Amino acid sequence: MALEDYRDILNTCRLCGNCRRTGTTYLPCCPAGERFGFDQYYSRGKAVIAKDLLVGKLTWSRSLADVVYRCAMCAACVEQCPVDYKDHILQVFGALREESVERGLVAPEVRDFLENIYTFNNPYGEPKKKRGKWADGSGIREYEPGNEFLYYVGCIGSYDTRGNEIARSVGEILSQSGLSFGILGSNENCDGNEVNMLGERGLFELLAKKNINTFEKLGVKKIVTLSPHAYNAIKNDYPQYDANFDVHHYVQILREIIGRGGIDVSKGLDSRVTYHDPCFLGRYNGEYDAPREILKSIPGIELVEMERNRENAFCCGGGSGNFYTDLFGSIENSPARIRIREAHETGAEILAVACPSCLIMLEDALKGEGLEENLKVMDISEIVKKVAG
Amino acid sequence: MPKENIFNFLEKIVGQGNVSNEPSTLECYSLDSTTNPHSLPDYVVLATKVEQIQELVRLANTKKIPITPVVGMSSTGGLTIPLEKGIILDLHKMDKIIEINEDIDYAIVEPGVTIGQIDAELKKKDYWVSLPVGPPGSAGLLPGYILHGYGHLGGKFGINSEQITGMEVVLPDGELVKLGGCAISPYWFHRTPIPDLTGLILGWQGTTGIVTKLGINIYPRPAFKDMVGWGLFTNHNDPFPESCARFLMKVARADAAHDISGHTWGAVQIGRGLKFPLPPKPKEEPELYFSATLYAFTREELAVKRKTLETLVKEATDAGLPIASTDVTERVKVEMPTKYALKYSDHRGGGGLDYIGSITPIIGWSQGIKKLNEVFDRYNFTPYIRLAVYRGTLQGMMRALMPYNRGDEKDVEAVRKIAREVVQVILACGGLIYKAPSFACEEMWKKGDPNFLKLLKQVKQTLDPNRIMNPGRLSL
Numbered sequence: 001m002a003l004e005d006y007r008d009i010l011n012t013c014r015l016c017g018n019c020r021r022t023g024t025t026y027l028p029c030c031p032a033g034e035r036f037g038f039d040q041y042y043s044r045g046k047a048v049i050a051k052d053l054l055v056g057k058l059t060w061s062r063s064l065a066d067v068v069y070r071c072a073m074c075a076a077c078v079e080q081c082p083v084d085y086k087d088h089i090l091q092v093f094g095a096l097r098e099e100s101v102e103r104g105l106v107a108p109e110v111r112d113f114l115e116n117i118y119t120f121n122n123p124y125g126e127p128k129k130k131r132g133k134w135a136d137g138s139g140i141r142e143y144e145p146g147n148e149f150l151y152y153v154g155c156i157g158s159y160d161t162r163g164n165e166i167a168r169s170v171g172e173i174l175s176q177s178g179l180s181f182g183i184l185g186s187n188e189n190c191d192g193n194e195v196n197m198l199g200e201r202g203l204f205e206l207l208a209k210k211n212i213n214t215f216e217k218l219g220v221k222k223i224v225t226l227s228p229h230a231y232n233a234i235k236n237d238y239p240q241y242d243a244n245f246d247v248h249h250y251v252q253i254l255r256e257i258i259g260r261g262g263i264d265v266s267k268g269l270d271s272r273v274t275y276h277d278p279c280f281l282g283r284y285n286g287e288y289d290a291p292r293e294i295l296k297s298i299p300g301i302e303l304v305e306m307e308r309n310r311e312n313a314f315c316c317g318g319g320s321g322n323f324y325t326d327l328f329g330s331i332e333n334s335p336a337r338i339r340i341r342e343a344h345e346t347g348a349e350i351l352a353v354a355c356p357s358c359l360i361m362l363e364d365a366l367k368g369e370g371l372e373e374n375l376k377v378m379d380i381s382e383i384v385k386k387v388a389g
Numbered sequence: 390m391p392k393e394n395i396f397n398f399l400e401k402i403v404g405q406g407n408v409s410n411e412p413s414t415l416e417c418y419s420l421d422s423t424t425n426p427h428s429l430p431d432y433v434v435l436a437t438k439v440e441q442i443q444e445l446v447r448l449a450n451t452k453k454i455p456i457t458p459v460v461g462m463s464s465t466g467g468l469t470i471p472l473e474k475g476i477i478l479d480l481h482k483m484d485k486i487i488e489i490n491e492d493i494d495y496a497i498v499e500p501g502v503t504i505g506q507i508d509a510e511l512k513k514k515d516y517w518v519s520l521p522v523g524p525p526g527s528a529g530l531l532p533g534y535i536l537h538g539y540g541h542l543g544g545k546f547g548i549n550s551e552q553i554t555g556m557e558v559v560l561p562d563g564e565l566v567k568l569g570g571c572a573i574s575p576y577w578f579h580r581t582p583i584p585d586l587t588g589l590i591l592g593w594q595g596t597t598g599i600v601t602k603l604g605i606n607i608y609p610r611p612a613f614k615d616m617v618g619w620g621l622f623t624n625h626n627d628p629f630p631e632s633c634a635r636f637l638m639k640v641a642r643a644d645a646a647h648d649i650s651g652h653t654w655g656a657v658q659i660g661r662g663l664k665f666p667l668p669p670k671p672k673e674e675p676e677l678y679f680s681a682t683l684y685a686f687t688r689e690e691l692a693v694k695r696k697t698l699e700t701l702v703k704e705a706t707d708a709g710l711p712i713a714s715t716d717v718t719e720r721v722k723v724e725m726p727t728k729y730a731l732k733y734s735d736h737r738g739g740g741g742l743d744y745i746g747s748i749t750p751i752i753g754w755s756q757g758i759k760k761l762n763e764v765f766d767r768y769n770f771t772p773y774i775r776l777a778v779y780r781g782t783l784q785g786m787m788r789a790l791m792p793y794n795r796g797d798e799k800d801v802e803a804v805r806k807i808a809r810e811v812v813q814v815i816l817a818c819g820g821l822i823y824k825a826p827s828f829a830c831e832e833m834w835k836k837g838d839p840n841f842l843k844l845l846k847q848v849k850q851t852l853d854p855n856r857i858m859n860p861g862r863l864s865l
Contacts, residue, residue, distance in 0.1 A: 011739040011796035015422040016731050017463045020481075021527040026505030037435045037482060038409055039417040039462065048417045057416060064413050082525065082731045085740065 003095040007054050010092065012085040013047035019077035019089075020044075022312040029076040029308070031315045031335030035328050040067050043077035043089050050092055053099075065105035068096045070327050072335070073197045074279040074315035097199025106198075109325035114200050117207070121189050122155040123324045132185025134164035140171040143182030143218055149174075149253075150220045151181045152234070154227040155190050156323070156356040162363065163356045169381040170226055170250050176388060177262040179253065181224065187214065191225075193233035193280070194321040205241065208233070212243045222246045224253050228280035228355045229319075235285070249281055251290040251354050251380055258297050258384070267387045268299035274306055274348035276339065276362065277313035278355035291354045291380050298387055304346045306339075314339050318361040336365035344375055351377045395452065399434055399476070402444045407435040418459070418469075418477045422734065423743040424793070424804045425467030425826060430457070430477040437482045439557070439565065439601045446599065447563035449476060449857045457859045458599045460500055460529030465744050466824040468536075468594055472861030478599070481529070486510055487602060493578045495554050496607050500531045500600060517610040519546050522777070525731060531603050536824050537592050539746075539777055539786045544681075545647040546608070547780040548748070550591050554579050557602035558590055561853035569604065577604030589848065594824070595859040597852045611684040613691045617646075617698040618717035619705075620675025628653070628676040629758040634751050636705050636712060637679070641751070641778045641785075643701060645694040646681035649785075651776035653677055653762075657718050659733045659773055659792065667771055677758075677776075680717045736771065739794025743804045745811040745829065746788040749820025751778065754787055757818040761789050764810045768803045787820060830864040 019042050022029045032041040039045040049067065052058040071093060078089050100106050106114070116125045132142075134157065143150050151174065157167035174181055192207035211234070215223070223245050225231040235247035257263050273295055281287045288310045295303050308314045317328045317335030328334045340362055343351040353359045356379070363377045399408040409415075410432050419427040431454070436442050449456040455475030462469045471477055484501035491514065498507060505526025511517050519540025521533030533540070534549040535556075546552060555569025555577040566572070568587045569580040580587050590598050621633050640649060652660070654670050657678055670676075681698050685691035705712040734742040749757055758774055765772040770791060778785040789811045793800040812822060812829045816836055822829040834842045849865045852858075 008739075008796055011741070011794060012735065014731050014734045014740045014742065015420070015463070016525050016527070016734075017461045018525040018527045018731070020461075021503060021505060023505075023526065024509070026503050026509050026526050037407065037479070038414050038433060039479075040411075040413045045413075045417040048420070049413050052413075052416050058412055061412075063411055067411075067413050080527075083735050083740065 001091060001095060003050060003099055004054060006050065006088060006092050006095060009085065009088045010047050010051040010054070012083060013044060014083050014085070015044055016082070017042070017044055018080045018082055021080065022308060023080055024312060025307050027308055027314070029080055029312065029314065031074060031317045031328065032071045034338060035317070035333055035335060036070060041070060043081065046093060046096065047085070050096055060099070060103055060105060062105050065100040066107055068093070068100055069107055069110055069198070069320070072279070072315050072317050072319035072322055074319050075283040076315060079283055079311050094199055098201060101199045107325070107327065109327065110198055110321065113321050113324055114195065114198065114203060117190050117195055118203055122159055123194070123321070124155070124159045126159050129186050131158045131188055132183065134158060134167050135171065135183060135185065138168050138171060140175060141182050142185050143220070145219045147180050147182040149179060149181035149222045149224045150215065150218070151183050152191070152223050152225045152230055153183060153188060154225065154230045154356070156360065157226045158188065160356070160360060162360055166356050166359065166379045166381060167226055169379060169385045173254065173263065173381050173385055173388065174224070174250070177257040179257065184214070189214070191230040191233045193229040196233060196237060197320040208238050208241050208243070212238060212241055215245060220245065222248070224248045224250050226250060226356060228278045228285070229357060232280040232284050249287060249354070251281070251294060252287065254381070254384065255290040255293050258294060263384065263388050265298045265384060265387045269383065269387050270300040271350050272302045272304055272346075272348045273350040273352050273383070274304050274343050274346045275352045276306070276316065276343065276358055277310055278353065278358050279313070279315050279319055281354055282313055283311055291352065294380055294384065295352060298383070304348055306342045306346055308342065314342065316358045316361040318357040323357040323360055330364060330368050334365065336361040337368050340365040340369050340371060340375070344369070344371055349375065350383065351375055352380055352383060353377060354380045395454070396432065398448055399432060399445070402448065403434055403436055403441050409433050418462070418471070421462060421464055421467060421469060422741055423465055423467045424741070424801050424808070425470055428470050428472055429474060430471045431474050433477045433479055435479050435482055439559065442478065442559045442599055442601060443563045443565060445476065445478060446559055446561060446857070450562060450855050453855050454857065455860050456857050458500070458595050460532055461503065461524070461527060463524050463528045464532065465523075465742050467826050468824065468862065472827070475857070483601070489514060489516070489607065490576070491516075493576055494607050495577050495604050497577055497602055497604050498530060499602060500529060502530050503527050504530050504533070511607055512610065515610045516607045518605055518607050519543060519549055519552060521549065531600060534603060534605060535591055535600055536594065538824070539779070542647045543777055543779045544641070544649045545780055546606070552606040553587060553591070554604035554606060556587055556590060556600050556604065558598040558600050560598045561855070561858050571604060589852065594862040596849060596862050596865070597858060611686050613685045613688055615683045615691050615695050616680050616717040617683065617695060617702070618678065618680045618715045619702045619712055620715040621677040621679070622711045622713060623676045625676060625762060627759055628762060629755050631752070631755050632710050633712065634755050636710060637778065638751055638783045640681065640698065640701055641783055643697050645683060645697045647684045648682040649679065649778040651677050651679040652718070653772050653774045655771040656773045656775060656790070659736045659771060660718070662732055662735070664735070665737045665771055675715060678715065678718050733773065733790065733792045736792040737794045737800060739796050739800065741793040741795040741800070741804070742790065743793065743808060744788055744790040745808050745815070746786060746823035747815040747820040748779070748784055748823055749787040749815060749818050750782070750784045752783070753818030753820055757787050757814055757820065760814040760817070761811060764807055764814060768807050770803065770807060786823070787815065827861060827864045834864065
């Protein structure tokens with residue numbers, strides 16, 4: 001829908017400001033609001049901006065588009081909104097972004113991100129043939145008809161060095177469990193979740209249809225993803241193009257594997273661990289329990305919660321391509337550094353994550369805070385691999 | 390002085406990135422959910438330290454630039470809209486709870502501390518405070534106190550401003566002053582017995598200074614809660630006859646409830662999520678719903694309180710008054726702070742909420758509610774009237790709420806007219822407008838003691854000769 005279609009809906013924002021704070025602990029919930037402070041960075045402010053654009057009180061400009069893009073699309077505001085407007089918030093943000101794209105007003109970082117995906121199928125501008133290199137020597141094989149699952153890795157897992165490590169640890173754990181799966185390797189394309197979030201609908205449709213075609217040609221029925229971003233796109237947004245796959249995030253499969261004894265975690269790990277809920281696994285898809293159950297199944301782990309957890313989790317700021325575009329920067333009140341401080345306050349030694357984007361954001365923030373000696377950021381798969389017998 | 394110089398001065402005070410005059414910023418700070426006309430500021434400044442606020446005020450004074458402090462901007466009174474442009478001073482980042490003193494039972498908060506935040510923190514220690522009713526948990530606590538707001542425990546503790554023990558204020562000349570006992574003592578335990586100058590700030594709508602710290606009473610949180618409900622089975626044309634007013638006075642005098650609240654039938658339906666227009670009221674449902682919320686530290690105390698109120702209700706029914714026991718509505722059962730209250734802005738589909746509140750003697754409610762119903766009926770709006778008894782003399786909040794469609798110009802015009810008529814109704818009942826918009830102040834001053842108005846102006850002139858503090862408010 002175009003922004004114009006939301007003209008009446010925009011009036012239903014009560015302007016109450018509940019989008020600023022969580023509903024239980026009343027701590028700040030909006031990463032952009034915390035980073036930049038002014039009202040237009042909150043959902044309420046964007047409702048005002050959107051309405052003002054429609055009635056001519058505001059005109060489009062680069063600086064206005066910058067406001068629109070300084071948002072991780074984490075849905076914390078949706079969670080806190082008490083009125084009917086909540087059902088339209090992300091759509092309004094999306095419509096604002098679509099208009100920014102159409103008007104050519106996106107920031108250079110966003111433009112580069114989108115151009116790289118269009119040209120190279122990944123945001124890094126790396127050649128396609130490098131995409132499957134992370135799996136070299138791991139024994140993880142390409143998908144063959146008859147495999148139960150396609151293990152979809154995504155761009156960060158394929159190209160980022162740290163992302164490669166997590167892609168391997170998930171792949172190796174799944175292999176160890178005996179799960180039947182394969183990867184696409186260099187035939188894999190970007191899932192397009194961030195492209196969609198950034199408002200480039202045309203490119204998203206291109207990517208989605210290409211992927212659907214690839215998956216169908218191979219006879220893929222079940223998909224397990226490394227990243228919650230890919231999980232979200234394939235599960236929730238691909239069906240509009242007639243996709244029909246059974247999609248899981250790896251923690252959901254891993255929970256089941258551990259539960260039936262497919263991986264022995266009895267070696268245990270004596271450690272205080274806290275868990276950061278990724279937005280695209282938690283708020284977008286309601287999966288809060290699987291990662292926690294995995295952690296609780298490991299003897300010796302003391303799971304402690306941050307004050308802002310589950311549906312009130314504070315976003316690391318990596319969503320909407322920000323792990324690449326870095327529109328929030330890395331100063332003291334950047335979302336990732338705020339989150340690291342919150343994790344540190346629990347006394348945890350390990351901050352567990354289930355998203356490669358979150359992991360990269362939080363590891364960088366850890367360095368920014370100078371807390372590398374006190375806290376380690378680990379993917380759930382890395383923790384399981386550490387104890388797997 | 391060229392605008393870019395002002396901008397630079399402001400940035401020097403609060404740091405880069407904390408000043409904006411971007412059109413998108415200014416628009417967001419030009420409005421609230423009411424029908425009050427929008428007004429753009431010239432700058433928005435994010436302050437995080439008292440020293441910054443002092444420097445900003447000194448600059449504003451030197452350059453004669455208006456300055457309007459804001460926190461959550463969820464005010465339904467238009468008070469954060471800068472009538473004469475200038476600087477919006479956004480204090481929401483000053484959100485520390487500075488002290489919770491459990492030996493003397495007070496807390497000190499910064500202006501950005503929210504209702505939900507203080508409640509969550511006090512709950513951990515088995516304390517609580519009277520929370521402004523209606524605003525969401527993300528709203529600032531301080532404005533609801535310094536504006537003489539209504540709290541959910543007003544039946545027990547009185548108006549919120551009565552819970553203030555002291556304050557720190559930046560005066561219009563930039564000087565920092567403590568008001569209340571904290572001006573002398575290291576403890577913020579009371580405003581008396583020295584001359585109480587907090588009256589120079591309370592109720593002045595930010596026109597005499599900027600409060601940078603607020604001391605408030607905190608109270609031990611009782612473990613037990615109960616509610617007693619009753620309905621007034623009267624009629625729409627005379628919903629609250631004098632006999633019912635006198636009954637309510639008896640309930641208030643019984644001193645058993647932390648909160649005694651009433652809602653019109655329409656208000657209850659709106660709270661249930663029903664959209665406009667409502668179906669006709671069934672005959673068996675009351676015109677007005679009342680409830681008393683009881684808290685106690687022991688079950689026995691709670692049982693006594695409940696028995697007291699149930700007996701009063703039964704006596705009223707037996708005496709032939711149109712009063713009978715009813716279930717307590719969902720609207721009042723919810724725990725504070727609540728998002729529930731915001732649902733009513735969906736009633737006419739458009740997110741707008743305007744209201745005129747008052748503090749009015751209960752005996753005046755009879756005429757008041759009747760006339761308010763007439764006003765709402767005339768404009769084809771659902772009568773949404775909320776009532777609450779305050780501890781003290783027999784008075785309380787009589788408030789008319791107007792959910793409206795922000796996108797419908799006819800709705801906007803109608804609400805503006807309703808608001809003006811509501812003001813006249815309230816003043817005719819001997820009431821006073823709470824958080825009065827400028828037009829309501831004008832009406833009040835017309836009726837008031839001219840020497841009172843003269844003194845108000847003298848105080849304002851003395852404290853703020855350059856008229857920089859939220860000018861236009863209070864119609865002074």
